[in-house]
Amino acid sequence: MRTLFILGMVIISASASAQTVSLKEGALNDWNSQRDTLMKIAAAMPAEKFAFKATPAERTWGEQILHIAEANVNQMGRLGSKTTAPRIDMKLTAPADVMKALADSFAYGTAVLEEQTDATMVQQAGATRFDMGMGPSARIRVVYFVIGHTWDIYGQMVVYLRLNGITPPASQRL
Secondary structure, eight states: OEEEEETTEEEEEOOTTSOOOOHHHHHHHHHHHHHHHHHHHHHHSOGGGTTOOSSTTSOOHHHHHHHHHHHHHHHHGGGOOSSOOOOOOTTOOSHHHHHHHHHHHHHHHHHHHHHOOHHHHTSBOOOOTTSTTOOSOBHHHHHHHHHHHHHHHHHHHHHHHHHTTOOOGGGOOO
């Protein structure tokens, strides 16, 4: 590595031996980071509040978690995998069962990503009734679609917690 100084600014120029960028590793890092955040926020709601919903038209807290789990399994399943997908029972209500479904869905996604290579990440994903109108898509696009979807639900979950006087884990100060 060499350092260049231009008009008082420091610019670092990486050598050819710099670490290569990997689609698979980047997606896996983002997936696992999201898993950690979602497991924390899902566990932040007390068990007796898993039936909470802000308005009658919305999902309950538990249903929000199951929605994420189902989307994880359906979308990551489009990548093709030797790993058997967990079955997500959308009628679960017991908090421990709901949390297990979420954990299982993220473990499945991790296993699917572990099977990929950078070359397979740019190959076309399988089409299913769960392709959400995306049409033909590279596997990497599907991964980031489901990650984006989960962040959307995460934002809704933050509101659910705040309506119950709970500070979301990511917002807590140590």
